[in-house]
Amino acid sequence: MKCRTCRGPAIIDLPRHNANFCAEHFLELCRRQVRKAIDDFEMFAPDDRILVAVSGGKDSLAVWDILVELGYRADGLYIGLGIGDYSHESEDFARRFADERGLTLKVVSLRDDHGFDVPTAAKATGRVPCSACGMSKRHLFDHWAREGGYDVVVTGHNLDDEAAVLFGNSLRWDVEYLARQLPVLAARDGFPKKVKPLVRLSEREMAAWCVVRGIDYIVDECPMAVGNKHLGYKEALNLIEEKSPGTKASYYLGFLERMSPLLAGVHERGTAGLSACTKCGAPTGAVGESVCAFCRLAERASTMAPVPVEMVVKKSAARRRAEKEVGR
Ligand code: AMP
Numbered sequence: 200m201k202c203r204t205c206r207g208p209a210i211i212d213l214p215r216h217n218a219n220f221c222a223e224h225f226l227e228l229c230r231r232q233v234r235k236a237i238d239d240f241e242m243f244a245p246d247d248r249i250l251v252a253v254s255g256g257k258d259s260l261a262v263w264d265i266l267v268e269l270g271y272r273a274d275g276l277y278i279g280l281g282i283g284d285y286s287h288e289s290e291d292f293a294r295r296f297a298d299e300r301g302l303t304l305k306v307v308s309l310r311d312d313h314g315f316d317v318p319t320a321a322k323a324t325g326r327v328p329c330s331a332c333g334m335s336k337r338h339l340f341d342h343w344a345r346e347g348g349y350d351v352v353v354t355g356h357n358l359d360d361e362a363a364v365l366f367g368n369s370l371r372w373d374v375e376y377l378a379r380q381l382p383v384l385a386a387r388d389g390f391p392k393k394v395k396p397l398v399r400l401s402e403r404e405m406a407a408w409c410v411v412r413g414i415d416y417i418v419d420e421c422p423m424a425v426g427n428k429h430l431g432y433k434e435a436l437n438l439i440e441e442k443s444p445g446t447k448a449s450y451y452l453g454f455l456e457r458m459s460p461l462l463a464g465v466h467e468r469g470t471a472g473l474s475a476c477t478k479c480g481a482p483t484g485a486v487g488e489s490v491c492a493f494c495r496l497a498e499r500a501s502t503m504a505p506v507p508v509e510m511v512v513k514k515s516a517a518r519r520r521a522e523k524e525v526g527r
């Protein structure tokens with residue numbers, strides 16, 4: 200196996216590029232793909248202050264590493280979600296990465312700072328844990344970006360993540376979501392700009408980036424996400440990708456190039472009606488509510504006895520079994 204660029208021994212084969220690469224030229228390919236995403240979608244300028252949302256997983260640590268390497272000013276934000284050992288371990292990986300490189304990492308804890316955690320929030324809302332989790336993360340990304348005066352929030356969503364979301368949205372023909380599924384969300388009404396510089400790189404490529412660069416990351420998936428629809432879509436796309444390499448990239452990147460422009464305008468939501476949450480100051484548009492959704496959740500969940508992770512995981516498994524039995 201020889202590197203396409205230098206003909207030296209290759210360390211990775213990338214079927215979708217129909218080529219193999221040595222470590223040096225693989226890293227170069229990744230940097231090039233990130234630079235292209237940043238330029239094509241005008242993600243940020245060289246002097247922008249960047250806040251990277253880091254989960255301790257491969258993607259967010261890799262994107263932080265790449266941005267720092269490319270010379271950007273990027274700090275990290277880790278949110279402790281209170282998901283048992285999974286959260287403790289992922290926090291350790293994020294802290295170690297930052298410490299070893301002398302980078303600034305802000306660590307926030309849902310339990311210590313807001314009086315609740317994701318398993319308890321799941322019980323409070325009666326919905327799947329990922330929905331309260333996602334809402335809390337988005338709220339805290341926005342909050343800490345405003346608080347720290349950052350120009351933009353970066354997340355580690357990669358090509359596999361975005362293709363899976365696109366798959367789900369198109370299975371439902373959810374036109375509003377499809378119209379909003381862009382790697383850049385402009386700043387508006389007090390919400391910061393949000394970008395996804397890894398959309399041109401796959402999960403496997405990001406794992407390889409970490410191995411080559413010597414980055415340790417949490418390998419386990421969140422125990423509460425196991426078996427969710429999103430992971431099912433990823434598996435389905437991987438089966439197709441195996442048979443015809445490159446399908447995932449052409450599906451998602453082709454959507455951005457050819458379909459997104461046709462949907463422009465669908466997602467232009469009115470800016471009228473937003474006011475500041477009376478508790479935390481965040482912009483909120485909920486009709487008839489002066490308090491934002493996060494503060495309402497915190498109010499409810501923080502009065503409840505903490506729910507152990509295992510209870511929520513078991514409940515999700517039971518729900519999945521029941522759904523299977525009734526054929527849903
Ligand atoms: P996920 O929603 O878990 O697929 O994560 C998507 C992206 O959200 C990651 O790549 C990170 O950028 C960010 N993220 C996820 N979990 C956390 C966390 N606990 N703290 C900070 N950022 C996170």
Ligand code: FES
Pocket residue numbers: 280282317328329332333421422423424
């Ligand atoms: Fe949010 Fe698992 S990381 S529910």
Ligand code: ZN
Pocket residue numbers: 202203204205206207220221222223224
């Ligand atoms: Zn090479």
Ligand code: ZN
Pocket residue numbers: 476477478479480481490491492493494495
């Ligand atoms: Zn609020």
